[in-house]
Amino acid sequence: MEIENLTKEIRDYAFDKAKKKTPEQVATSWYNEDLKYSGVGKTLFMILPTPGCSWALGDSGGCSMCSYVSDCTLEPIESNLIVDIFKEQLSKYPLDEVYEDGEKIAIKLFASGSFLNPHELPIKARDEILKILSEMDVIDEIVVESRPEYVKEDVLEDIFSIIGDKLFEISIGLETSNDDTRLNKINKGFTLKDFEESISIISKLKNKHNIKSKAYVFVKPILLNEKEAIEEAIETALYCEKIGVDRLSFCPATIHGATLIERLWRRGSYEPPWIWSTIEIINTVRQNINIPTLLDTSGFGSRRGPYNCKKCNKELKHLIIESNLKQNIIDFDCECKANWEADVNHSNMNYSKTFTKHIPLY
Ligand code: SF4
Numbered sequence: 001m002e003i004e005n006l007t008k009e010i011r012d013y014a015f016d017k018a019k020k021k022t023p024e025q026v027a028t029s030w031y032n033e034d035l036k037y038s039g040v041g042k043t044l045f046m047i048l049p050t051p052g053c054s055w056a057l058g059d060s061g062g063c064s065m066c067s068y069v070s071d072c073t074l075e076p077i078e079s080n081l082i083v084d085i086f087k088e089q090l091s092k093y094p095l096d097e098v099y100e101d102g103e104k105i106a107i108k109l110f111a112s113g114s115f116l117n118p119h120e121l122p123i124k125a126r127d128e129i130l131k132i133l134s135e136m137d138v139i140d141e142i143v144v145e146s147r148p149e150y151v152k153e154d155v156l157e158d159i160f161s162i163i164g165d166k167l168f169e170i171s172i173g174l175e176t177s178n179d180d181t182r183l184n185k186i187n188k189g190f191t192l193k194d195f196e197e198s199i200s201i202i203s204k205l206k207n208k209h210n211i212k213s214k215a216y217v218f219v220k221p222i223l224l225n226e227k228e229a230i231e232e233a234i235e236t237a238l239y240c241e242k243i244g245v246d247r248l249s250f251c252p253a254t255i256h257g258a259t260l261i262e263r264l265w266r267r268g269s270y271e272p273p274w275i276w277s278t279i280e281i282i283n284t285v286r287q288n289i290n291i292p293t294l295l296d297t298s299g300f301g302s303r304r305g306p307y308n309c310k311k312c313n314k315e316l317k318h319l320i321i322e323s324n325l326k327q328n329i330i331d332f333d334c335e336c337k338a339n340w341e342a343d344v345n346h347s348n349m350n351y352s353k354t355f356t357k358h359i360p361l362y
């Protein structure tokens with residue numbers, strides 16, 4: 001409850017100060033190599049303009065580490081305008097030429113929240129966008145993100161009636177398989193049972209549609225030490241494979257502005273994970289499960305992101321990006337590794353048995 005109140009308070013303060021953004025300012029896109037289901041290939045990433053994640057805009061204040069809502073319009077957007085902006089972003093890339101070369105690409109549509117929530121992306125805009133994609137032979141994989149409560153059989157049937165046999169992946173921010181961490185530290189607002197229900201809906205539809213699921217795993221939520229963060233991320237990955245998730249993406253913490261994680265970080269009560277921790281996670285997981293695993297390197301080596309030392313940050317970032325495509329184990333050494341090991345091995349040194357009633361942050 002304390003975490004929810006703090007998150008809400010910080011979010012409300014940010015909304016009061018926020019400068020409104022236009023839908024055109026919010027939308028953006030980029031084009032990169034990525035790991036598709038069919039192997040390494042080109043992927044078009046696009047941020048669609050939306051009013052913002054309903055969970056962050058509602059009474060909960062949203063998740064303690066996320067400020068995607070501050071990159072949104074905070075106001076409803078006409079479907080026609082969303083579709084026009086989508087077409088304009090799409091027209092920036094010479095996709096016909098790519099197809100002529102015999103290549104097919106994936107498109108990742110980010111709604112800064114839930115693509116499947118009609119209050120964030122109106123059904124009319126969603127269907128029009130999917131119709132355009134269904135007519136593009138160059139696109140064979142469509143990836144979207146959603147909270148589990150919007151993953152519904154009738155909604156997915158509607159989507160497949162438009163996109164036919166194109167692959168459709170729904171990425172869900174599970175963050176951790178530990179309910180206490182997800183509910184009370186991340187303030188995520190859904191349980192493991194909710195997540196399992198959404199995965200079972202997706203699994204059931206696999207016998208007639210080309211549908212896949214991906215889970216995001218958040219590395220180092222607040223109030224977890226380095227060792228716990230590593231262990232929880234690994235446990236979460238093993239759990240996800242067991243219940244039938246098709247792919248995993250680890251998202252190591254970076255400090256977003258106007259969030260609870262930022263407040264703790266500013267007051268010296270939180271640090272993003274070591275890059276070594278993320279490598280420990282990805283290497284362990286790749287040796288123990290068979291589904292593809294990706295490690296997001298956003299913010300690596302920056303003041304607000306995962307860090308090691310100036311000597312190895314950059315090189316490791318490149319090695320991780322390469323390993324995401326090859327799915328290999330990362331083998332690397334640097335003198336800073338001993339500091340990381342000391343940090344992990346002494347993570348619990350300051351543990352107190354005293355129950356903490358309040359986090360003194362007011
Ligand atoms: S992590 Fe997802 S659900 Fe949580 S506030 Fe951000 S966009 Fe919303």
Ligand SMILES: [Zn+2]
Nearest residue numbers: 309312334336
């Ligand atoms: Zn180093």
